[in-house]
Amino acid sequence: MSKNLTTRAEDYSKWYNELVVKADLAENSAVRGCMVIKPYGYAIWEKMQAELDRMFKETGHQNAYFPLFVPKSMFEAEEKNAEGFAKECAVVTHYRLKNDPDRPGKLMVDPNAKLEEELIVRPTSEAIIWSTYKGWVQSYRDLPLLINQWANVVRWEMRTRLFLRTAEFLWQEGHTAHATKAEAVEESEKMMNVYADFAQNFMAIPVIKGIKTETERFAGAEETYCIEALMQDGKALQAGTSHFLGQNFAKAFDVKFANAEGKQEYVWGTSWGVSTRLMGALVMTHSDDQGLVLPPSLAPIQVVIVPIYKSDEQLEAISTEVNILTAALRKMNVSVKFDNRTTQKPGFKFAEWELKGVPVRIAVGPKDLENGTFEVARRDTLTKEVVSKDGIETYISDLLEKIQKELFEKALNYRNTHITEVNSFEEFKEVIDSKGGFVSAHWDGTAATEEKIKELTKATIRCIPLDRVEEAGSCVFTGESSIGRVLFAKAY
Amino acid sequence: MSKNLTTRAEDYSKWYNELVVKADLAENSAVRGCMVIKPYGYAIWEKMQAELDRMFKETGHQNAYFPLFVPKSMFEAEEKNAEGFAKECAVVTHYRLKNDPDRPGKLMVDPNAKLEEELIVRPTSEAIIWSTYKGWVQSYRDLPLLINQWANVVRWEMRTRLFLRTAEFLWQEGHTAHATKAEAVEESEKMMNVYADFAQNFMAIPVIKGIKTETERFAGAEETYCIEALMQDGKALQAGTSHFLGQNFAKAFDVKFANAEGKQEYVWGTSWGVSTRLMGALVMTHSDDQGLVLPPSLAPIQVVIVPIYKSDEQLEAISTEVNILTAALRKMNVSVKFDNRTTQKPGFKFAEWELKGVPVRIAVGPKDLENGTFEVARRDTLTKEVVSKDGIETYISDLLEKIQKELFEKALNYRNTHITEVNSFEEFKEVIDSKGGFVSAHWDGTAATEEKIKELTKATIRCIPLDRVEEAGSCVFTGESSIGRVLFAKAY
Numbered sequence: 001m002s003k004n005l006t007t008r009a010e011d012y013s014k015w016y017n018e019l020v021v022k023a024d025l026a027e028n029s030a031v032r033g034c035m036v037i038k039p040y041g042y043a044i045w046e047k048m049q050a051e052l053d054r055m056f057k058e059t060g061h062q063n064a065y066f067p068l069f070v071p072k073s074m075f076e077a078e079e080k081n082a083e084g085f086a087k088e089c090a091v092v093t094h095y096r097l098k099n100d101p102d103r104p105g106k107l108m109v110d111p112n113a114k115l116e117e118e119l120i121v122r123p124t125s126e127a128i129i130w131s132t133y134k135g136w137v138q139s140y141r142d143l144p145l146l147i148n149q150w151a152n153v154v155r156w157e158m159r160t161r162l163f164l165r166t167a168e169f170l171w172q173e174g175h176t177a178h179a180t181k182a183e184a185v186e187e188s189e190k191m192m193n194v195y196a197d198f199a200q201n202f203m204a205i206p207v208i209k210g211i212k213t214e215t216e217r218f219a220g221a222e223e224t225y226c227i228e229a230l231m232q233d234g235k236a237l238q239a240g241t242s243h244f245l246g247q248n249f250a251k252a253f254d255v256k257f258a259n260a261e262g263k264q265e266y267v268w269g270t271s272w273g274v275s276t277r278l279m280g281a282l283v284m285t286h287s288d289d290q291g292l293v294l295p296p297s298l299a300p301i302q303v304v305i306v307p308i309y310k311s312d313e314q315l316e317a318i319s320t321e322v323n324i325l326t327a328a329l330r331k332m333n334v335s336v337k338f339d340n341r342t343t344q345k346p347g348f349k350f351a352e353w354e355l356k357g358v359p360v361r362i363a364v365g366p367k368d369l370e371n372g373t374f375e376v377a378r379r380d381t382l383t384k385e386v387v388s389k390d391g392i393e394t395y396i397s398d399l400l401e402k403i404q405k406e407l408f409e410k411a412l413n414y415r416n417t418h419i420t421e422v423n424s425f426e427e428f429k430e431v432i433d434s435k436g437g438f439v440s441a442h443w444d445g446t447a448a449t450e451e452k453i454k455e456l457t458k459a460t461i462r463c464i465p466l467d468r469v470e471e472a473g474s475c476v477f478t479g480e481s482s483i484g485r486v487l488f489a490k491a492y
Numbered sequence: 493m494s495k496n497l498t499t500r501a502e503d504y505s506k507w508y509n510e511l512v513v514k515a516d517l518a519e520n521s522a523v524r525g526c527m528v529i530k531p532y533g534y535a536i537w538e539k540m541q542a543e544l545d546r547m548f549k550e551t552g553h554q555n556a557y558f559p560l561f562v563p564k565s566m567f568e569a570e571e572k573n574a575e576g577f578a579k580e581c582a583v584v585t586h587y588r589l590k591n592d593p594d595r596p597g598k599l600m601v602d603p604n605a606k607l608e609e610e611l612i613v614r615p616t617s618e619a620i621i622w623s624t625y626k627g628w629v630q631s632y633r634d635l636p637l638l639i640n641q642w643a644n645v646v647r648w649e650m651r652t653r654l655f656l657r658t659a660e661f662l663w664q665e666g667h668t669a670h671a672t673k674a675e676a677v678e679e680s681e682k683m684m685n686v687y688a689d690f691a692q693n694f695m696a697i698p699v700i701k702g703i704k705t706e707t708e709r710f711a712g713a714e715e716t717y718c719i720e721a722l723m724q725d726g727k728a729l730q731a732g733t734s735h736f737l738g739q740n741f742a743k744a745f746d747v748k749f750a751n752a753e754g755k756q757e758y759v760w761g762t763s764w765g766v767s768t769r770l771m772g773a774l775v776m777t778h779s780d781d782q783g784l785v786l787p788p789s790l791a792p793i794q795v796v797i798v799p800i801y802k803s804d805e806q807l808e809a810i811s812t813e814v815n816i817l818t819a820a821l822r823k824m825n826v827s828v829k830f831d832n833r834t835t836q837k838p839g840f841k842f843a844e845w846e847l848k849g850v851p852v853r854i855a856v857g858p859k860d861l862e863n864g865t866f867e868v869a870r871r872d873t874l875t876k877e878v879v880s881k882d883g884i885e886t887y888i889s890d891l892l893e894k895i896q897k898e899l900f901e902k903a904l905n906y907r908n909t910h911i912t913e914v915n916s917f918e919e920f921k922e923v924i925d926s927k928g929g930f931v932s933a934h935w936d937g938t939a940a941t942e943e944k945i946k947e948l949t950k951a952t953i954r955c956i957p958l959d960r961v962e963e964a965g966s967c968v969f970t971g972e973s974s975i976g977r978v979l980f981a982k983a984y
Contacts, residue, residue, distance in 0.1 A: 034559035067526035086589040093585045095648040097578040156587040
């Protein structure tokens with residue numbers, strides 16, 4: 001198979017779009033801004049889901065399901081949240097079609113089936129969930145509520161890109177309710193940490209934990225915690241957010257509880273989510289000009305075995321060896337595919353599995369049979385080795401761990417060499433325009449400066465890192481005093 | 493806890509509604525016709541999903557995800573399908589809200605943000621999926637496509653009931669494409685069999701496999717296979733359907749392939765689905781006046797252990813024993829909960845876990861400690877036994893299997909004693925009105941007779957059983973000749 005992939009150096013954005021489609025992850029649908037997630041892409045998403053779901057349950061959360069639609073009056077109850085999402089809402093106004101008298105066999109919206117109140121297709125579920133929580137919370141004994149939902153949401157984005165920004169996307173959204181502010185803050189931080197663990201240990205994507213400035217905060221939150229990743233083109237990508245909601249939604253939906261002394265108090269809330277956007281982060285963190293590079297923990301196929309043969313007898317002899325290897329690998333929970341298609345040549349298969357990012361490829365031919373060896377190729381480094389068949393399953397299993405670790409280290413090294421401290425606005429612009437990455441700079445803490453810098457450079461404050469050291473300084477733009485550096489970057 | 497549940501004899505319908513809410517399965521939301529699936533109910537649904545997903549993958553299917561919205565012109569392409577769903581479609585007409593000048597702080601639909609083409613919220617996904625398949629199929633080598641989707645769908649039903657009929661529901665929908673008619677028919681039958689296996693072996697619900705009459709067939713299908721279950725009130729419930737679509741959607745969306753001889757042919761299709769409606773079937777098949785009865789394979793908690801104690805010392809001694817038992821049970825993959833809440837009395841706990849259908853309850857007090865025993869209660873039979881602690885984990889594990897088996901047998905016995913052969917319309921009406929259940933009768937094969945019988949008795953033809961024996965007879969209503977019996981029933 002010929003890959004014909006635009007290179008990253010030629011056009012990073014084009015490379016990404018082509019790769020997502022050619023590697024069978026997703027494609028644009030006939031519906032504006034909505035994507036089709038293809039089986040190979042969906043299998044990766046399922047792996048993410050399974051691991052996240054396990055982590056949520058381990059931290060005491062349960063899944064539930066809430067309606068897709070939010071009545072307009074409910075949607076507008078928390079004003080800031082409503083205002084934040086109003087401009088990108090899909091609105092259901094009718095509940096029936098009828099035959100179109102002007103176009104035989106065709107349909108039209110039935111004007112007699114107009115809803116009394118419009119329904120918003122959920123862009124996020126705080127409103128519908130907090131209106132439900134009102135019925136679930138009476139006393140402090142009902143708290144905390146620790147609930148997660150796997151769902152689709154719709155945000156009518158004008159410019160969309162596969163996985164990164166789509167009108168409909170899949171996500172999980174956690175919504176919790178607590179008796180005290182301290183507990184809710186702890187929960188928000190805990191879930192940010194769960195996301196960071198997941199990104200780093202499972203997706204091999206290094207992230208910086210931080211909090212958002214007021215400008216970038218979730219509409220309706222008191223504080224937004226985030227994890228920020230860096231893509232290979234030097235642009236940042238927000239990989240997950242966790243919001244401390246204060247009592248905003250409790251007040252909007254009148255969710256109170258009787259405390260231990262019998263006094264009525266408003267509940268404290270959090271919400272947190274990650275989405276199919278992570279698929280975009282995955283592609284842009286690890287992949288190369290040959291195609292996808294998948295960390296072993298996310299690869300639907302971890303090892304592919306390609307036979308090299310000229311006759312049916314050879315294929316048969318190879319198959320016998322491969323079946324032994326396959327069984328040994330499966331016993332070690334390695335997912336393996338024997339690509340014994342007779343319709344394609346080895347070269348085609350090599351290119352296809354490279355494009356699809358299978359971490360390890362094993363080739364085996366008559367020579368290997370004679371020598372008792374296999375040829376083992378790594379997708380990430382594009383290197384090959386000849387390995388004795390004795391104990392090869394342990395070798396492979398160790399190799400997969402090693403690849404996982406090295407992918408993270410490589411991404412971490414890239415990220416770390418792309419955080420640049422600057423002390424003047426000249427330097428700031430220079431770094432943002434040429435090298436990219438995160439720019440660590442002093443900022444005077446005002447939204448006006450943030451806005452101005454964005455206008456001039458397209459860079460925004462990605463976060464105030466949680467681990468920043470206090471350091472007196474002066475704002476890179478206004479010269480006003482600052483107590484520490486924040487991270488700027490252009491972002492997806 | 494006081495259950496205060498209406499009994500089935502008093503009012504079956506009320507019993508069902510109360511039970512679903514009180515057992516924490518689901519509740520009505522503020523959105524008309526849409527439900528909230530609560531954590532306990534969702535945990536059961538997750539178990540169904542996991543098992544079905546495993547069965548689908550084992551039969552060669554992959555998951556994918558397609559858009560929530562279907563443009564109207566696409567929706568109407570397959571005319572019969574469109575006509576079948578047109579009357580219950582939620583329609584998105586606008587993509588933005590704006591501030592309402594007449595109501596400060598409130599929002600209104602922005603009239604300037606009207607969509608050029610309305611979007612239908614999918615009631616089912618044949619249209620969007622077949623429009624996608626067009627791009628995926630060129631040659632016979634691309635076939636079969638064996639794809640499943642887990643999703644939410646919306647059908648604007650006027651009268652809704654939790655799980656049984658809701659405006660939004662969760663389901664899976666398989667959509668496959670094949671090179672030959674024979675393969676597509678085989679696939680439809682295979683998936684009906686998968687559903688039947690799942691219902692019987694996992695949900696302990698006996699089902700009858702059959703095909704639908706033309707009247708009851710899925711809009712756009714050539715043949716609808718179904719599995720039909722019988723509820724305790726003598727009404728039937730369609731528990732799953734699998735459709736042979738012929739070339740209808742291939743023609744509507746122009747999905748052709750080049751066969752081995754290079755000739756263009758239309759693809760053959762199937763679709764098949766089960767939904768959260770199965771939750772309703774589960775409740776109505778096994779539960780009783782004390783609450784839910786869950787088959788062990790679907791129970792989020794299979795065993796609950798309740799300590800009976802008067803002092804902290806006693807609780808401590810009991811806990812030591814319970815921890816040993818819990819560990820032993822978990823090792824055998826039994827999910828177990830130790831209900832050591834100090835805020836509730838044992839009687840309350842017993843009632844609560846009965847209401848929630850936990851299959852086995854173990855009680856343990858100081859006397860048991862002395863004697864080295866536990867008290868083991870079965871939820872389904874409401875019987876108790878004292879069991880020695882030696883080897884109790886094997887006893888419990890065997891008991892769970894036994895309960896699973898006996899629940900099925902009990903339901904099967906009920907079902908089998910509620911299939912009544914009738915040979916006159918008098919008898920037909922008499923059985924339908926008094927005893928209920930399936931009525932096995934000769935029918936002349938016309939839609940007119942079917943319709944007339946429905947008008948007079950509210951009974952519809954649930955299916956033409958696949959295993960029916962050919963038997964010459966005359967229609968119970970018209971006296972016209974018939975080649976075999978079909979099953980009538982009132983239905984959910």
